[in-house]
Amino acid sequence: MKRAILALAAVVLLAGPALSQSIVPAEWKFLKGDKPHYIDSALNEYWWNDISPLSAWEKQGFQGYDGYAWYRVKVVVPAKMKRNAYKYGGLMLNLGKIDDADETFFNGHLVGATGKMPPDYSGAYDVPRSYLVPPEYVQWGKKNTIAVRVYDAGGDGGLYGGPAELTTRGNPDLLKLGTAFEQEDMIIKGSPDIEIPVTLKSEFRKKYRGALILTIKTDFDEEFHNDYREVAVKKMSTGHFFFRVKDLKPGFYKATLSLESRMGNKKYSFNFGYEPEKIVSPADPQPDFAEFWQRAKDELAGVDPQYKMIRIDSLCTETHNIYLVEMRSLGNALIRGWYSVPVKPGRYPAIMQVPGYSSVMAPSYVNYGDDVIGFALNIRGHGNSTDNVNPGFPGYILTNLGDKEKYIYRGAYMDCVRGIDFLCSRPEVDASRIAVEGASQGGALTFATAALANDRIAVCAPQVPFLSDFKDYFRVANWPGNEFVELVEHKKALTWDQAYYTLSYFDIKNLAHMIKAPLIMGVGLMDEVCPPHINFAAYNLVTAEKKYIVYPSAGHGLPDHFYNAKMDWIRKRLGLK
Numbered sequence: 393m394k395r396a397i398l399a400l401a402a403v404v405l406l407a408g409p410a411l412s413q414s415i416v417p418a419e420w421k422f423l424k425g426d427k428p429h430y431i432d433s434a435l436n437e438y439w440w441n442d443i444s445p446l447s448a449w450e451k452q453g454f455q456g457y458d459g460y461a462w463y464r465v466k467v468v469v470p471a472k473m474k475r476n477a478y479k480y481g482g483l484m485l486n487l488g489k490i491d492d493a494d495e496t497f498f499n500g501h502l503v504g505a506t507g508k509m510p511p512d513y514s515g516a517y518d519v520p521r522s523y524l525v526p527p528e529y530v531q532w533g534k535k536n537t538i539a540v541r542v543y544d545a546g547g548d549g550g551l552y553g554g555p556a557e558l559t560t561r562g563n564p565d566l567l568k569l570g571t572a573f574e575q576e577d578m579i580i581k582g583s584p585d586i587e588i589p590v591t592l593k594s595e596f597r598k599k600y601r602g603a604l605i606l607t608i609k610t611d612f613d614e615e616f617h618n619d620y621r622e623v624a625v626k627k628m629s630t631g632h633f634f635f636r637v638k639d640l641k642p643g644f645y646k647a648t649l650s651l652e653s654r655m656g657n658k659k660y661s662f663n664f665g666y667e668p669e670k671i672v673s674p675a676d677p678q679p680d681f682a683e684f685w686q687r688a689k690d691e692l693a694g695v696d697p698q699y700k701m702i703r704i705d706s707l708c709t710e711t712h713n714i715y716l717v718e719m720r721s722l723g724n725a726l727i728r729g730w731y732s733v734p735v736k737p738g739r740y741p742a743i744m745q746v747p748g749y750s751s752v753m754a755p756s757y758v759n760y761g762d763d764v765i766g767f768a769l770n771i772r773g774h775g776n777s778t779d780n781v782n783p784g785f786p787g788y789i790l791t792n793l794g795d796k797e798k799y800i801y802r803g804a805y806m807d808c809v810r811g812i813d814f815l816c817s818r819p820e821v822d823a824s825r826i827a828v829e830g831a832s833q834g835g836a837l838t839f840a841t842a843a844l845a846n847d848r849i850a851v852c853a854p855q856v857p858f859l860s861d862f863k864d865y866f867r868v869a870n871w872p873g874n875e876f877v878e879l880v881e882h883k884k885a886l887t888w889d890q891a892y893y894t895l896s897y898f899d900i901k902n903l904a905h906m907i908k909a910p911l912i913m914g915v916g917l918m919d920e921v922c923p924p925h926i927n928f929a930a931y932n933l934v935t936a937e938k939k940y941i942v943y944p945s946a947g948h949g950l951p952d953h954f955y956n957a958k959m960d961w962i963r964k965r966l967g968l969k
Contacts, residue, residue, distance in 0.1 A: 426460035480561035488554030563656030602653030741825035861929035916946035
């Protein structure tokens with residue numbers, strides 16, 4: 393989720409079996425910036441940088457760069473691939489994942505784009521890129537240029553999670569598996585006995601026959617259901633099939649369809665949920681939970697905030713003045729944020745946005761319109777708030793885990809409360825109309841802010857929230873549980889009981905009951921970082937007005953629809969049109 397444009401160039405000779413040619417990523421080229429002629433095959437790449445498409449550019453010497461960049465690579469496509477390419481409709485270009493948005497060109501032709509470039513920016517950092525290259529775009533036996541334009545809005549950027557490959561298509565590419573749930577969000581309610589509708593589209597010019605296998609696991613990776621059936625689909629048509637599944641329990645399920653045949657195999661994975669609002673994950677606060685947080689707030693109140701605002705002329709526009717804000721938080725830690733104020737005098741509602749894990753907040757993130765003040769807060773250890781507290785990543789989440797009074801999130805949660813203190817101190821802010829929002833860690837910070845400053849938050853919007861239901865979290869996701877396993881089981885730094893004791897004070901499900909403001913939550917059904925189970929563990933304990941939206945194809949990043957829904961929810965409750 394970031395900003396940049398790159399270019400890569402190298403000559404790679406594709407050799408070997410015609411059905412499995414791949415681009416070797418050793419000699420890609422990269423350049424920061426954005427020029428239209430970067431797609432030109434004849435471009436001189438002498439000044440371009442070498443880069444690998446397997447990891448973000450920040451990890452390859454371009455730390456802190458956000459914006460546009462280009463990748464380029466030259467590929468010699470053997471003429472022996474031509475027949476197969478025309479038979480199956482082209483070549484497949486697989487680029488792994490790209491952070492955030494991309495436009496991909498083959499010999500100057502646009503072959504695919506994921507996410508959106510500014511000014512209508514939307515990221516798609518966790519979406520694998522696979523684009524079809526029509527055979528007529530290919531120069532057979534000659535050099536071909538692949539150019540990838542990238543925009544990164546913050547944090548890591550560029551190609552990663554490859555390998556990058558250029559392959560011919562085969563029989564499996566003539567098959568498309570899918571589902572046809574009546575529920576668009578694939579959240580099922582009512583009877584625990586359901587039928588899962590499956591679609592199989594065949595582009596074969598003869599009848600397709602095969603075996604279709606459905607396997608279902610719970611989100612705890614426990615085997616739940618296995619089924620098998622023979623299927624047949626007429627040539628160039630779509631078949632519809634149903635699998636009966638019984639005795640669903642409230643929760644989320646991971647399903648895989650496997651199609652097996654001599655004519656071609658295929659797999660398709662999807663998730664679905666059943667009655668998620670009935671998931672039971674009881675709050676487990678310690679007896680002194682309320683006193684612990686009251687003591688933290690009292691300690692924060694004793695710290696002189698020393699608010700300082702610095703107008704940044706280069707960032708100001710005709711409609712907004714932009715300020716760098718500095719303040720002191722718990723432990724006298726210096727934290728900073730970006731404050732965007734409409735130029736037109738008046739009192740405005742305000743929205744505070746809080747950061748994701750390791751993310752860097754920027755002024756552009758809080759341009760919410762001409763009738764709202766935006767405040768992008770970098771909590772301690774993030775962005776420009778690293779002067780006094782900077783444990784770094786990975787490992788931030790483990791910092792001082794053995795002592796609840798010193799644990800990193802005690803200060804981080806209080807940084808958010810201090811951010812609300814700042815907004816309430818400003819004469820141009822209508823303190824009765826303050827919202828808070830954020831994604832991932834920012835979703836957890838949104839929960840915490842709405843709970844710990846509940847008398848001052850009018851509306852909140854957490855997205856794929858983090859730091860929830862830790863015992864289950866470490867079962868349904870690999871990270872961050874693996875960091876805790878290393879600390880507890882390998883380094884023997886503390887016991888699991890000690891770890892869970894500290895975490896119970898910061899688990900957002902234990903804070904959820906304190907929230908008074910209307911809440912809207914966004915969920916990615918395919919999210920492997922903050923799986924839906926932990927989102928609903930906290931959501932279900934909120935007693936205020938609330939609403940959720942689940943996106944069945946989304947992972948840890950949600951589509952533009954949620955941004956619009958979130959802003960509609962916030963603006964309505966702030967009394968804006």
